[in-house]
Amino acid sequence: MTTASWTLRCSACDTPAALERASLCGACGQPLFARYAPVATTTELRPRWDMWRYAPFMPLLEGEAPVTLGEGLTPLIECQPLADAVGVRRLWIKDEAQNPTASFKARGMSAAVTRARAEGFPGLVVPTAGNAGAALAAYGAAAGMKVRVYAPRTTPRPILDTIDAMGAELIRIDGHIGDAGKLALAYAAESGYFAISTLREPYRVEGMKTMGFEMAEQLGWRVPDVVVYPTGGGEGTVGIWKALQELAAGGWIPADRVQPQYVVAQAAGCAPIARAFAAGADRAEPWVDPVTYASGLRVPSPLGDRVLLRVLRDTQGVAGTATEEAIRDWTFRLATATGIDAAPEGGCALSVLRDAVVAGRIASDAEVVVYNTGSGASYRA
Numbered sequence: 001m002t003t004a005s006w007t008l009r010c011s012a013c014d015t016p017a018a019l020e021r022a023s024l025c026g027a028c029g030q031p032l033f034a035r036y037a038p039v040a041t042t043t044e045l046r047p048r049w050d051m052w053r054y055a056p057f058m059p060l061l062e063g064e065a066p067v068t069l070g071e072g073l074t075p076l077i078e079c080q081p082l083a084d085a086v087g088v089r090r091l092w093i094k095d096e097a098q099n100p101t102a103s104f105k106a107r108g109m110s111a112a113v114t115r116a117r118a119e120g121f122p123g124l125v126v127p128t129a130g131n132a133g134a135a136l137a138a139y140g141a142a143a144g145m146k147v148r149v150y151a152p153r154t155t156p157r158p159i160l161d162t163i164d165a166m167g168a169e170l171i172r173i174d175g176h177i178g179d180a181g182k183l184a185l186a187y188a189a190e191s192g193y194f195a196i197s198t199l200r201e202p203y204r205v206e207g208m209k210t211m212g213f214e215m216a217e218q219l220g221w222r223v224p225d226v227v228v229y230p231t232g233g234g235e236g237t238v239g240i241w242k243a244l245q246e247l248a249a250g251g252w253i254p255a256d257r258v259q260p261q262y263v264v265a266q267a268a269g270c271a272p273i274a275r276a277f278a279a280g281a282d283r284a285e286p287w288v289d290p291v292t293y294a295s296g297l298r299v300p301s302p303l304g305d306r307v308l309l310r311v312l313r314d315t316q317g318v319a320g321t322a323t324e325e326a327i328r329d330w331t332f333r334l335a336t337a338t339g340i341d342a343a344p345e346g347g348c349a350l351s352v353l354r355d356a357v358v359a360g361r362i363a364s365d366a367e368v369v370v371y372n373t374g375s376g377a378s379y380r381a
């Protein structure tokens with residue numbers, strides 16, 4: 001028996017939890033985080049061309065083969081015309097469209113499915129605004145495991161088609177991801193399937209973390225001034241933040257500047273985190289009637305609200321919103337300035353960044369990394 005190199009503790013109250021069948025903290029109901037001993041800079045990263053290059057920081061047992069489709073190691077593309085348009089000194093796009101199933105959700109599913117397979121679950125179930133379902137369908141197929149996906153009927157057609165194409169059982173629902181979440185949990189209780197919803201189990205965010213490792217390594221083991229992330233459930237943002245904490249603990253990045261300023265970008269039609277942050281609250285109220293065509297951002301009550309709001313406060317962050325029109329406009333600008341097939345979520349990120357610069361919340365000499373979290377192709381019916 002190999003012992004795990006990580007333990008689980010609550011992200012809010014630090015109560016330890018058992019590794020087996022982990023979900024939320026038994027004491028306070030908040031998300032669990034994996035914790036590791038610091039990884040020293042003398043440690044070798046793995047010579048492989050996927051996110052498991054960062055295996056020493058990951059929940060992987062000694063000698064265990066992860067469930068992988070070559071996720072991660074996405075390009076970081078600098079674009080001076082966009083930096084000028086937004087009004088900052090330097091700007092890079094981290095293009096997450098170049099993952100299996102065309103979004104960063106692949107990273108989380110690679111990590112979570114690896115652990116679920118090792119635990120011997122009979123299947124996997126996820127509620128999704130779209131991309132998480134496509135990613136789980138793919139990683140379930142790669143692991144030889146059954147998958148059930150609950151997705152809103154309004155999810156963009158190419159994403160639903162991908163879920164079907166990977167042989168998952170797709171349940172189309174009336175409503176949003178919050179409604180899908182209730183159905184997925186009920187099904188997990190009945191079937192014994194592993195429920196992989198955002199931050200409800202501790203391993204998806206471990207895959208998201210690799211976006212932070214890569215960004216730091218691609219910049220020569222340093223951290224930009226600002227990171228902009230289009231935020232729904234919060235796993236991407238929290239993952240990057242967690243990665244930088246772990247890099248700093250091991251000495252991989254300079255201790256005097258561990259965290260960037262985070263800009264959480266939301267759609268004006270669904271902005272529970274931006275609203276809570278503006279009100280100075282430490283948790284978010286559910287958003288009634290969430291509407292946006294950037295479907296990854298249509299998350300009315302994110303479970304990661306407290307962690308996200310803490311990250312924003314601790315980093316002098318900014319949480320802003322973009323209208324549907326501004327999202328369309330900046331998605332087009334992003335694509336035409338870079339050649340990246342930008343997702344509307346990426347456009348939302350740029351729009352919110354631009355507003356934050358105009359408002360003087362982000363310095364005009366800042367170096368900024370913006371995540372393009374998905375692909376424009378996923379939205380073209």
Ligand SMILES: *Cc1c(COP(=O)(O)O)cnc(C)c1O
Binds near residue numbers: 375
């Ligand atoms: C899921 C998703 C998001 C939101 O990410 P969170 O980790 O839930 O905050 C943003 N963009 C796209 C394309 C997504 O699929």
